Amino acid sequence: MTVAVDTKYDLQSKIEEIVGEYGAKSTALIMILQDVQKHYRYLPEEALRAVAKTMKLPLAQIYGVATFYRAFTLKPKGRNHICVCTGTACHVRQAVVIVDKLERDLGITPGETTADGEVSLETVNCLGACALGPLVTANGIYYGNMTVTKVERMLSEVLHKKHDSDTTEEAA
């Protein structure tokens, strides 16, 4: 599944809506891009152009910011987002084993998305819940004290939930 970018008209009005929330000032640029990314699950080129136009900022600055900060991606992300914390506390509690396990099970390395667009795998430097390490978040839900067996349970939960939302979407 590819992430559909709205038609040009919709995109422009969506960007204007997001920019309007903060005002077209450069202090808000990072937050605006965060919201754009939240909406499209990545930063499409058209959206960056629209942000530049709306905020009257050079596209180069926006591209610079979009590629400098770790939180932004120019490639589409999957529908499910799995994130392994590899902060120091998680590292000494063997987060590597968890990353290896997910790599094997999903067939992708961190930063990649499965071919069917279902799952993206990422690592993050610290989620600040170090007491629960190794820590994984799946679609924003925290899974603490992870082991390889818990990863399997988590994966099936995540993929199962996907089916749930599918059916509700169909019902709606």
Next chain:
Amino acid sequence: MSTNRLLSQAELVALKERLEKNRNANKTVVTVCAGTGCMACGCDAVLKTFHEEREKDRLENEVEIKATGCHGFCERGPLVVVHPLGVFYQRVKSADAKLIWEQTVNGGHLVNKLLYRDPQSNQIITKEKDIPFYKKQMRIIFGKNGFMDPTAINDYILLGGYLALATALTKMTPEQIIGDIKKSGLRGRGGGGFPTGKKWATCRAVKVDPKYVICNADEGDPGAFMDRSLLEGNPHQVIEGMMIGAYAIGSHEGFVYVRNEYPLAVKNLTIAIKAARDYGLLGENILGTGFNFDIETSRGGGAFVCGESTALMASLEGKVGEPRAKYIHTVESGLWDKPSNLNNVETWANVPLIIERGADWFASIGTENSKGTKVFALTGRVNNTGLVEVPMGITLREILYDIGGGVPRGKRFKAVQTGGPSGGTLIVEVAEPKIHASMVAHGDIRDEDEAVSLLDLPIDFDELTRAGSMMGSGGMIVMDEDSCMVDVARYFIHFLTEEGCGKCVPCREGLVVMLNILRKISEGKGTIEDIEYLEELSQVIIDTSLCQLGGSAPNPVLSTIRYFRQEYLAHVIDKRCPAGVCKDLVSHVIDNTCNGCHACLKSCPTNAIVGEPKRLHYIIQDKCIQCGACYQICRYNSIKRIKRGEGDKLQERARELWQPPLKKVPAEVA
């Protein structure tokens, strides 16, 4: 304009008195910790159960349910405290909440199975303050955390909040405030330890308008989460501190730069700012004193370098977060080239306490040159992980043993890492020296008397720097015998190569070279010269980098070489990883303590583990990819990590002991 506005100090005091009068001290209050840690353990379900039970019993007027900020004891979450009894329950699940409601809230009895049991004495402890984890702590910054709902400004006012601000605005001149902060000896809690009062005074002296105050909540250090916890649990205290600082410096605009990875902190801070505006505590003519001040929040983009003050300011301006040379001080020319005073969350949170209780009180806590308390995030291989607030000068031994409760699974402490990726790793306990003959021959073994333990090191800014580390923002990551120091150094340098901004050459290129050498060593391909080269290169990077990120980046390497040179030598000469972490140097084997529980067999991704239930298992060495999954899962410490190549013989022996029927022996082994 809102009708809730407090127009004077008298109105604030009147509000506090009104709240006190309306409060029923005997009313039962059930507090549930709702910090990110407990949230991840399922405190939402616990809260929901309490609300359902209350509704069922129609006790809305008699019992109050509060979702509070972090209590710090994250290891035991979700935490529930029932006031006024003060009973402390830990690891509460939603079904347990029902039990607490029936037994304690309705019946006044204790639920024994949810109380804390001291692992050493096996005694049950009912009150929070009596638990060893809290006993040695001095919770002043976090003092209000467990008692207030962070989203309710009235809770904060009831506990005396904003009175320090009122005192500062009505009874003190800016110079007096700066004088008090100087006298208190408060030093920046973000890591550098620069005297806060001095910083403020310099910023005040600059005659340029406008000036900005900035709160650095871009807590990028992995393993540190005190800033997150403060913003989540008591955002008003940080806001109040910023306001006092702004008044002292002469600023009318403030910014909080907070990580986007901390959604709850962003949410609670936003609610708090709105509530403060509603009361007229932010905005124009605050408390009728003519002082104007407002705060904006800005969410960060997840770059570690943005914790550096000049990079943070560039990021606030909506630019790429690159630091600049430090000879232009930000207090003179910072955000938009205006004087900008940046302090860390914890520093700001200290300010109202100093104004409220006096500089002398604050200066009475701590050591000669480091005053007050410091919050540490105690994590890693220690029993009681969580946030601990301790007076400066406390020893590592007290933190690790008395508060931390020792190492899990009966292992040995090895090292403590403080100061984040640019900090250092300190030796804690000296392991038995395992000096290989070939290592002695090289004459590169350090003197015996140099192999000291730093367990009794008093923790303050200067002592940590002397020991080769730094305070940093307060992450304290404990490592035990299972942590490899070469791997730790490699981890941090890898982190810094990814997080560096790439502006200056020594940091950008030098760190990559260091990383390659460390990789080589961890693969068993290193030489003695590599270690010397690492030390030399480190010095060059320290001397020539543009900002403090680069300037302190080699610290993890230097400190591990300083305290754990033997471990480097073991990798280089003996081609052995003593901790069994470096994959290329290790073989996983099962020893004869295996009881055949089958757990490892199920976890093995390559089916390298063979064995029948309840019989000794063994690992087929050719199939094993050294992923460590079995090591992590084994509850009986039966999996051992030994020198690569020595596994075959051992496992052959295990196979003999197992004595399987011949037909079941897999082809690979036979």
